[in-house]
Amino acid sequence: MPEKSTRFRDPAKQSMLLTALYIAQEQHGYLSKEAIERTATRLGLTAKDVYSTASFYTMFRTQPLGRYVIQVCEGLSCFLVGGAESLVDYISRKLHIRPGETTPDGLFTLQTVQCLASCGTSPAMRVNDELYEDMTPDKVDRLLDQLAGR
Amino acid sequence: MPFERILLRNVDVPNSEKIDTYLERGGYQALRKALHEHTPDELIEMVKASKLRGRGGAGFPAGLKWGFMPKGDVTKYVCVNTDEGEPGTFKDRLLVERDPHQVIEGTIIASYAVGAHRAFVYIRGEFFLGGKRWIKAIDDAYARGFLGKNILGSGFDLDLSVHRGAGAYICGEETAMLNSLEGKRGEPRLKPPYPAQVGLYGQPTLVHNVETLANVPHIVLRGAKWYTSIGTEESTGPKLFCISGHVKRRGNYELPMGTPLREIIFEHAGGMRNGKQLKAVIPGGASTPLLTPEHLDVTMDFESLAKVGSMLGTGAIIVLDEDTCIVDVARRLTKFFAHESCGRCTPCRAGVPHLLNILERIEDGQGQEGDIDLLPSLCEGIAGHTFCPMGDAAVNPTLSSIRHFREEYEYHIKHKRCMVS
Numbered sequence: 075m076p077e078k079s080t081r082f083r084d085p086a087k088q089s090m091l092l093t094a095l096y097i098a099q100e101q102h103g104y105l106s107k108e109a110i111e112r113t114a115t116r117l118g119l120t121a122k123d124v125y126s127t128a129s130f131y132t133m134f135r136t137q138p139l140g141r142y143v144i145q146v147c148e149g150l151s152c153f154l155v156g157g158a159e160s161l162v163d164y165i166s167r168k169l170h171i172r173p174g175e176t177t178p179d180g181l182f183t184l185q186t187v188q189c190l191a192s193c194g195t196s197p198a199m200r201v202n203d204e205l206y207e208d209m210t211p212d213k214v215d216r217l218l219d220q221l222a223g224r
Numbered sequence: 225m226p227f228e229r230i231l232l233r234n235v236d237v238p239n240s241e242k243i244d245t246y247l248e249r250g251g252y253q254a255l256r257k258a259l260h261e262h263t264p265d266e267l268i269e270m271v272k273a274s275k276l277r278g279r280g281g282a283g284f285p286a287g288l289k290w291g292f293m294p295k296g297d298v299t300k301y302v303c304v305n306t307d308e309g310e311p312g313t314f315k316d317r318l319l320v321e322r323d324p325h326q327v328i329e330g331t332i333i334a335s336y337a338v339g340a341h342r343a344f345v346y347i348r349g350e351f352f353l354g355g356k357r358w359i360k361a362i363d364d365a366y367a368r369g370f371l372g373k374n375i376l377g378s379g380f381d382l383d384l385s386v387h388r389g390a391g392a393y394i395c396g397e398e399t400a401m402l403n404s405l406e407g408k409r410g411e412p413r414l415k416p417p418y419p420a421q422v423g424l425y426g427q428p429t430l431v432h433n434v435e436t437l438a439n440v441p442h443i444v445l446r447g448a449k450w451y452t453s454i455g456t457e458e459s460t461g462p463k464l465f466c467i468s469g470h471v472k473r474r475g476n477y478e479l480p481m482g483t484p485l486r487e488i489i490f491e492h493a494g495g496m497r498n499g500k501q502l503k504a505v506i507p508g509g510a511s512t513p514l515l516t517p518e519h520l521d522v523t524m525d526f527e528s529l530a531k532v533g534s535m536l537g538t539g540a541i542i543v544l545d546e547d548t549c550i551v552d553v554a555r556r557l558t559k560f561f562a563h564e565s566c567g568r569c570t571p572c573r574a575g576v577p578h579l580l581n582i583l584e585r586i587e588d589g590q591g592q593e594g595d596i597d598l599l600p601s602l603c604e605g606i607a608g609h610t611f612c613p614m615g616d617a618a619v620n621p622t623l624s625s626i627r628h629f630r631e632e633y634e635y636h637i638k639h640k641r642c643m644v645s
Contacts, residue, residue, distance in 0.1 A: 085425050091407030092390055117407075130409040130566075131390035133349045149311045150510065150556045151468035151542055188393065188560055189311040189510075190350055193468035193540070194475045203352035 087117045091127055095134055104138045132187070140176040140183035142221050145200040149189040157197020157209065162186055164211050168218065181222060230454075230462045231438050232478045235322040241357050243364040246325040252370055254441035258333045259378035262444075267337040271440065273448035275460040280305060280396070280433030281509065281537045282613075283459075283526045286440075292420035293338040293428050301429040302335045302343040303405065303419075304437060306358070307389055307396035309348055311510035311560055312540030315464035316434040318476050320347070320354040323438075324361035328384065330437030332370060333444060335382050338430050342383050346401050349390040358386045393564035397612045398431040400566065411568045412612035435464055455481030459525035459536070467493045469543035470500060482528070486520040489543055500545035504628065508537025510557045511617030513624030514544075534624070549642045550629040554621045555583040561618035572615045575606040579622055586633060589640035596633050599626060 094117060098109040105128055114124045128134045144165060152158045162184070166172055169182050176183040192198035195207035206217060234240045234249055246252070258267055272287030293300060304327065308316040319327055335343050345362075347355050362384050365371045373381045392410045394400045399413035402424050423429020439461055443451050452460045459481040465488055468474050472494030479488065485507065489495065496502055506514045507524065512535040515522070519532050529536045544553060562576045579602055582595055603619035610616070626633060635643045 085406060088407035089387075089405060092388065092404070095390070096388065127407060127409055130411075131349070131392050133391035148556075149560070150553060151312055153556060154469045154542075154544070154548070187350075187391075188563055189309055189313075191308045191314045191317045191348075193312050193314050193542070194466060195314075196468065196474075200350065205350075205353065 084118050091117060095128055104135045141181050142201050143183045145185045145187040147190045147198045148186045151193030152196040152198055155196050161197050161209060165214060227479055229478050230442050231464060235318060240322045241324055243325055251325050252329055254444040255329050255332055256376055258336060258444050259376055259380060264337045264339060270448050274443045274451040276439050278433055279435035286436055290338050293430055299427045300338060300340040301424045301427055302340045303429060303431045304331055304345045305401060305431055305433050306345060306347040307401060309393040309396055310538050312466060312468055312542045313509050313538040314466050315476055317351060317354055319434050319438055321357050324357050326438045327434050328361055328365050330440035332382055333440050336380050341381050344405055345386045346405055347386060347388055349388055355388055394566040411566045414611055456525045458527050463539050466540040470497050470545035471543045472497050482523040482525040485522050485524055496545055503546045503548055504544045506542040508535050509540040510560060511620055512537040513620045516628050547644055549644050550625045550632050551587050551636050554625040555587050557621035558583055569610040571606045571609040575602060576618045578602060586636050591637035595637060
């Protein structure tokens with residue numbers, strides 16, 4: 075009998091899991107194996123429970139990423155006004171990384187994401203928790219320069 | 225005469241998100257009225273009489289949902305669905321960022337009507353500002369006695385808190401959202417039982433979209449009769465229409481249900497950009513079948529859009545001009561659904577990526593003879609064979625684009641390139 079997977083889970087504690095994962099991720103930058111195990115112990119869950127939930131959601135990461143995570147919306151309404159891959163390509167060329175990659179200095183990670191609910195103010199992208207709308211190459215230049223401290 | 229703004233009446237006022245602004249503009253009067261002048265049953269009857277229908281996409285009558293909640297002393301919950309992520313849609317974000325108290329007021333009234341003392345806001349993880357606004361607004365509502373124990377001296381108690389999602393479109397589906405609230409993978413549950421019977425932690429739960437709840441204070445203050453005077457016979461009240469794509473003035477427009485599509489695109493949104501011709505319109509978000517210029521006189525309400533083979537969905541209108549490749553549109557929307565499939569049901573998990581592969585090869589000039597017939601047969605194996613409506617939604621871009629633009633697919637396959645670009 076797999077004792078661990080059938081033991082009692084406290085629904086109130088389990089409900090805190092997403093919040094707990096956000097906190098762990100904020101502390102370490104990503105969810106390490108240790109962070110997952112510690113979260114499980116704290117909430118009375120198994121590491122398997124925690125990994126099962128964490129791996130479902132795109133905002134949780136099990137690998138370290140750059141200090142600034144750039145997420146460019148790939149949505150149709152972004153594409154129609156010059157965003158999506160045009161914006162991704164522009165940033166790619168500027169930072170010399172492809173989507174999914176991090177700059178060697180660890181400053182920027184480039185990702186593509188699905189709709190950010192900014193279709194009326196597209197092209198849209200996020201950097202960490204900030205949303206940027208009506209993006210143009212000029213605005214991208216200014217933003218990335220500012221973030222890089224140049 | 226321009227339509228009087230109801231849901232968006234506050235959003236352009238400076239500091240619209242603050243509780244003082246909301247109170248100065250008559251906020252929380254509906255709550256006072258609901259708690260002191262009406263019984264819960266009267267409120268349920270009022271919402272039934274208003275014919276308010278869910279604004280999250282399905283259009284289910286809100287009053288019926290309230291009526292399905294069991295009476296008496298059982299633990300019940302109310303959940304506010306702020307998981308807006310349907311491509312083309314950006315109305316709930318506006319309501320939450322700019323007028324959160326309107327939604328809180330609606331939530332308290334709904335909770336009182338169904339006898340729930342605990343309510344949760346579920347907000348998608350990407351809405352960082354929206355989350356902050358929700359938390360601040362809830363704190364302020366507690367401080368002023370609109371939440372907590374004995375609200376406004378009525379004896380009614382309600383606690384409300386915010387739960388942040390973490391990136392999954394499917395959590396907008398109500399049962400997936402409940403699983404996510406419980407700290408689990410956001411996979412939909414089989415229905416029935418519906419959340420009104422077995423919802424959060426197995427208890428009866430009322431789940432509403434943000435825009436739906438925003439309507440509630442206005443119905444309580446101004447009455448069901450006033451509400452039904454707006455819109456059509458079966459689709460009543462104001463609706464937020466989100467317009468994006470190739471129009472001059474993109475944005476949120478609040479108009480009566482039943483406003484003609486032509487009027488929204490050519491008057492409110494200023495018509496097509498750059499003097500281009502209209503080619504196609506997606507009327508209600510990525511999951512709704514696309515329409516063509518011949519459908520422009522359709523009115524934007526649940527019944528009329530169903531009659532022309534589409535859906536009102538979230539009221540998110542995506543406008544495509546003559547230079548847009550329809551196969552590419554289908555491919556992009558299908559890519560979204562392939563990415564967002566939760567993986568629980570095989571037809572969706574395996575079928576939608578397969579659909580995407582075929583659309584990609586056609587778009588890339590590698591289409592094969594027979595692909596145009598293969599696509600609908602694949603769609604048949606997906607739609608209607610999944611736990612949740614996502615399977616049905618995922619096939620709509622493909623099926624509707626083939627229905628209206630078959631020749632474009634044929635051209636792509638025959639000439640190995642696009643007709644328009």
